[in-house]
Amino acid sequence: MEDLFNLFHGFAVIFSWYNLWMMAVGLFLGVVVGVLPGLGGPNGVAILLPLTFTMQPTSAIVMLSCIYWGSLFAGAITSVLFNIPGESHSVATTFDGYPLAQQGRAGEALTACFTGSFVGALFSVLLITFLAPLVAKFALKFGPPEFFAVYLLTFCSFIGTGKDTWKTIIALMLGFGLAAIGMDTISGQLRLTFGFTQMLRGVDFLIVVIGLFGVGEILVSMEEGLKFEGKSAKINAKVVWETWKKLPRYWATLLRSCLIGSWMGITPGGATSASFMGYGIAKRFSKNGDKFGTGELEGVLAPETAAHGSGCAALLPMMALGIPGSATAAVLLGGLMIWGLQPGPLLFIEQKEFVWGLIASMYLSNVVGLIMVLSTVPLFAAILRIPFSIIAPVIIVVCAIGAFSVNMAMFNIWVMLVFGVLGYVLKKLDYPLAPMVLAVVLGDRAEIAFRQAMMGSQGSMGVFFSNWLVGPIISLALLMLFWPAISTAWDKLRQTLAR
Amino acid sequence: MEQKQTGGRTHSGLSHNTVEMVTAVVTFLIGVVMMFDSYRIGSGWAVEGPQAGYFPFRIGAITGIVSIVIFLRAFSGKKHNLEKVFVTWEKFKLVLMVLVPTLIYVLVTQVIGIYVASTLFIGAFMKTMEKTSWLKTVLVSVGVSAVLFWMFEIQFLVPLPKGPLESLFGY
Numbered sequence: 001m002e003d004l005f006n007l008f009h010g011f012a013v014i015f016s017w018y019n020l021w022m023m024a025v026g027l028f029l030g031v032v033v034g035v036l037p038g039l040g041g042p043n044g045v046a047i048l049l050p051l052t053f054t055m056q057p058t059s060a061i062v063m064l065s066c067i068y069w070g071s072l073f074a075g076a077i078t079s080v081l082f083n084i085p086g087e088s089h090s091v092a093t094t095f096d097g098y099p100l101a102q103q104g105r106a107g108e109a110l111t112a113c114f115t116g117s118f119v120g121a122l123f124s125v126l127l128i129t130f131l132a133p134l135v136a137k138f139a140l141k142f143g144p145p146e147f148f149a150v151y152l153l154t155f156c157s158f159i160g161t162g163k164d165t166w167k168t169i170i171a172l173m174l175g176f177g178l179a180a181i182g183m184d185t186i187s188g189q190l191r192l193t194f195g196f197t198q199m200l201r202g203v204d205f206l207i208v209v210i211g212l213f214g215v216g217e218i219l220v221s222m223e224e225g226l227k228f229e230g231k232s233a234k235i236n237a238k239v240v241w242e243t244w245k246k247l248p249r250y251w252a253t254l255l256r257s258c259l260i261g262s263w264m265g266i267t268p269g270g271a272t273s274a275s276f277m278g279y280g281i282a283k284r285f286s287k288n289g290d291k292f293g294t295g296e297l298e299g300v301l302a303p304e305t306a307a308h309g310s311g312c313a314a315l316l317p318m319m320a321l322g323i324p325g326s327a328t329a330a331v332l333l334g335g336l337m338i339w340g341l342q343p344g345p346l347l348f349i350e351q352k353e354f355v356w357g358l359i360a361s362m363y364l365s366n367v368v369g370l371i372m373v374l375s376t377v378p379l380f381a382a383i384l385r386i387p388f389s390i391i392a393p394v395i396i397v398v399c400a401i402g403a404f405s406v407n408m409a410m411f412n413i414w415v416m417l418v419f420g421v422l423g424y425v426l427k428k429l430d431y432p433l434a435p436m437v438l439a440v441v442l443g444d445r446a447e448i449a450f451r452q453a454m455m456g457s458q459g460s461m462g463v464f465f466s467n468w469l470v471g472p473i474i475s476l477a478l479l480m481l482f483w484p485a486i487s488t489a490w491d492k493l494r495q496t497l498a499r
Numbered sequence: 500m501e502q503k504q505t506g507g508r509t510h511s512g513l514s515h516n517t518v519e520m521v522t523a524v525v526t527f528l529i530g531v532v533m534m535f536d537s538y539r540i541g542s543g544w545a546v547e548g549p550q551a552g553y554f555p556f557r558i559g560a561i562t563g564i565v566s567i568v569i570f571l572r573a574f575s576g577k578k579h580n581l582e583k584v585f586v587t588w589e590k591f592k593l594v595l596m597v598l599v600p601t602l603i604y605v606l607v608t609q610v611i612g613i614y615v616a617s618t619l620f621i622g623a624f625m626k627t628m629e630k631t632s633w634l635k636t637v638l639v640s641v642g643v644s645a646v647l648f649w650m651f652e653i654q655f656l657v658p659l660p661k662g663p664l665e666s667l668f669g670y
């Protein structure tokens with residue numbers, strides 16, 4: 001009951017002209033960012049974050065989270081109309097979305113995508129409303145060992161669920177290494193600075209994100225060729241209504257995708273794997289499963305619902321524990337620290353207005369976002385018809401400005417370029433970038449938790465198995481860590497037994 | 500990946516495995532450097548707990564070991580992988596067409612400020628890649644920079660790097 005009261009209070013916070021304006025701006029920018037190649041949720045938020053340094057934290061998080069929602073909605077536009085996934089989480093949407101567009105049913109497909117996204121988001125926000133306060137309350141009992149255990153679980157679950165175990169480990173380790181650069185907060189010693197004064201501050205995660213996702217992405221899309229040939233979309237009230245009438249019969253698919261999405265968001269599986277899993281499961285359970293890939297409405301509904309659901313749910317652990325469930329959530333978490341808020345369970349007690357304002361804004365902005373994308377698809381599709389020779393340099397300029405304004409240093413732009421090239425190479429070699437971003441943001445916090453735990457226990461590792469809370473989490477983390485090895489061993493065993 | 504090699508002409512380029520191995524060597528070296536630097540500041544235990552280099556030293560060690568695994572995996576890779584092309588020279592030229600101007604852009608920014616450099620950068624791109632008309636090129640490149648100037652210098656009061664032209668106008 002208290003939560004509902006808080007939620008109403010949150011709505012009261014949101015309903016100011018300024019915050020509503022910020023919401024609209026965020027959503028609009030989010031869709032633009034999601035449609036443009038080379039820009040996406042993580043670096044869209046990263047580029048705009050420096051502009052919010054002086055804003056009220058609540059208004060700032062409303063705007064930045066709306067960029068996130070906007071980009072989640074927008075991924076579908078390019079997938080359906082151009083067969084190009086604007087974001088990695090919308091790859092699965094192209095499977096059935098583009099065939100639908102080829103049949104002239106683009107309007108239907110987009111309506112299904114957006115509505116699915118909305119349902120997925122709503123499910124996750126409801127989950128956040130009722131679950132996040134409980135998780136936060138529970139986490140108040142956490143000390144340094146428990147926090148380290150949860151961090152470890154986060155990182156290990158990346159390794160356990162990653163496509164390429166070794167490359168996921170490298171990505172994580174590079175992230176930790178980057179986080180370690182600069183002054184050590186406990187001892188005050190300089191680490192990995194090699195005498196460069198510019199390195200004293202460390203490498204800001206925002207610059208890493210802008211380089212890896214922004215510049216790197218431009219270089220990759222440069223290879224893919226410069227012409228976008230898209231289908232036109234006709235969305236009008238009639239198409240929307242006709243599609244909506246069809247949707248209730250897919251309730252089971254929607255529900256499954258909602259569950260997958262929120263699960264993958266809370267455990268940091270990410271929107272991309274959620275969308276693939278949503279698609280795969282829908283294909284297996286659907287009566288029309290064999291027709292998937294030829295233009296089934298269900299085939300765009302399932303991945304979009306799961307992707308947006310997981311995107312929203314990624315904020316649950318971010319708010320309740322201070323552990324982001326996705327790359328964009330990691331950037332938002334970094335923002336929290338910049339605005340002077342301490343992420344973690346105390347947020348729910350000390351920053352009620354902020355937390356509930358954000359949750360309330362998630363309800364509202366997803367409704368507004370749905371209406372916005374449904375009514376303005378042609379406008380955003382037109383953005384992709386701007387020649388790449390204009391888009392590419394403008395994006396690079398925007399990235400450079402974003403990197404510079406992090407702390408007004410020219411050095412940042414050079415660092416951004418280095419990460420751009422690195423992002424290009426790593427992306428082409430299938431190194432996952434999301435774990436790296438998470439490690440950069442969380443590396444220091446995880447290390448401090450570990451060292452504080454060690455100080456408390458006078459150097460005994462036994463502290464990580466000292467009570468019923470930390471022991472199971474650590475065990476679960478280790479299970480996730482060795483999961484790839486365990487499953488290969490299990491497969492081998494079964495094969496030998498079968499023979 | 501496969502379809503890149505079809506299409507009649509021979510598409511030569513950097514092989515996927517070479518890049519994979521070079522990357523592994525680089526990450527290995529990063530790991531070694533991390534270990535050295537952490538060893539220098541102390542990577543063991545002090546009275547009050549782990550020293551500053553404790554964490555990075557182990558991170559470096561894991562990076563090094565996993566790099567070796569990735570290197571060996573690529574080295575003894577399957578034939579399919581050996582023939583896979585990381586990037587054809589043709590496509591790499593396209594990548595360089597973005598990368599080299601960007602490098603020049605950042606250098607120029609340091610001298611004449613970000614607004615003029617951006618105008619030139621966007622203009623040059625449009626002129627060389629798409630052969631856009633002069634009028635359109637000037638309109639777009641100057642327009643984008645003007646919007647950015649308005650947004651950052653006037654609206655958000657974020658001082659970006661400026662050069663002689665801006666100081667002429669008193670900024």
